[in-house]
Amino acid sequence: MTSLLEMSGISKSFDGFQAIKNLSLQIGEPELRAVIGPNGAGKTTFMDIITGKTKPDEGYIRFGEDSRSLIGLSESQIAMLGIGRKFQKPTVFEAQSVRENLAMALKNPRGTFSVLFYRKSAEGAARLEQIADEINLTAHLSRPAGELSHGQKQWLEIGMLLAQSPRLLLVDEPAAGMTAHEREHTTDILRKAAETRAVIVVEHDMEFVRRLNCKVTVLHEGSVLAEGSLDHVTNNQTVIDVYLGRTDAGD
Template sequence: MGINPDFIGNIEKGTRILLLDGVTVSFDGFKALNSLSLTIDYKELRCIIGANGAGKSTMMDVITGKTKPDSGQVVFGKAVDLLELDEPQIAELGIGRKFQKPTVFSNHTIFENLELSMQDDKRFFKTLFAKLKSFQKDKIEETMKLIGLHEHAFKKAGTLSHGQKQWLEIGMLIMQNPKIMLVDEPVAGMTPHEVEKTGEILRELSNEHSVVVVEHDMEFIRSLASRVTVLHEGSVLAEGSMQNIQNNEKVRKVYLGE
């Protein structure tokens, strides 16, 4: 796509992969994001919390290029200006998003769903009848193990439980090998056992990718033991460990009315 690799830079664990600086998004004068600034490190697991309307989805829209801000900077890697790129270009660069509602191909097997996500060529039949290379097969196998669906490889996706569909969709995202994975409310509607398993999957994923999770479920966030960013009225109210956040005076004021 013609991005100078120097602009991406040498991305290593612990170095910054994403910067939002002073990002403002207005809808009819209302600021959904109000000079939002935050950074995400490579191979970091980060939770974003905040009440309804805090700006979480708008933030994801800005990162993925769906919404262009009125002002501010969004930088990927060392110096790739995401504001100059459109949605497909940003996806190609390695920023993937999983929406809340699973959108798997019900009439295809788990294996095929993963296979279809891997291919650049999205033409169904061409993809399904093309011969897989062994490294591609390995990647599918490895991903099925990671998302715990290995034993269901040849089951149709439509027969999976809600939780399993969510995992499959995480798997479909993995197949695109993104550097940053944005995951919106992954445990909504899951059983406690599924919630626990999802935490394991996300933690494991953060060994290979930066994972940004938007979530309401406090127990779940606590179990992830990651850095937490609290959004409030379109900016960062607090950031730190969950314990830090719970003891934060501003957070307590806003959320507990203290």
């Protein structure tokens, strides 16, 4: 497994509040990584910095085999390098069918120029069917996306991101609002996706994280508090004191 993303010495303050403090971590390719932590741990800012929404005050971020710096790049430039992000609330085109949503993502993988060179092909149709199968929506391809359940909309948005062939996929609290069956299938989708790319899942549902069966990074006050298997980090007394013993697990 090679290193895809490297963050070193990242710090970020907002009006005197230090959201991220000397944060360093590496993500491999392929890899599935869960990021957990209490309120104010810096999980959202962590994702904002990777995707270019927020600029760090210090440190560097390198991406890809050429170790390209992400500092100073725009959100669209970073997306075009192959970094996709799924927010907690699903954003799909509700009036369009599931098929049309996926087709639009295939047509426009990373920017407007891709549309100019897109051609309908048997390969594209096969890819669409493959993604629909992976996200468990084959039987719903003709349905308007607005008719899907909350969990199915989450799957569709993940599918739309997968259609763009990202090398790194950031997923924010995918289990929120899902039924037990939907949560189970979502872990299957993410584990499958991580076989060929890097996937970072920010989550606080420990059952969901356990089913992901991956390395876990615990953030606290903007820094890495612990890292390792879920069993390893949940047996860490400091993690128990600052996170697991508390009821506020969001960000």
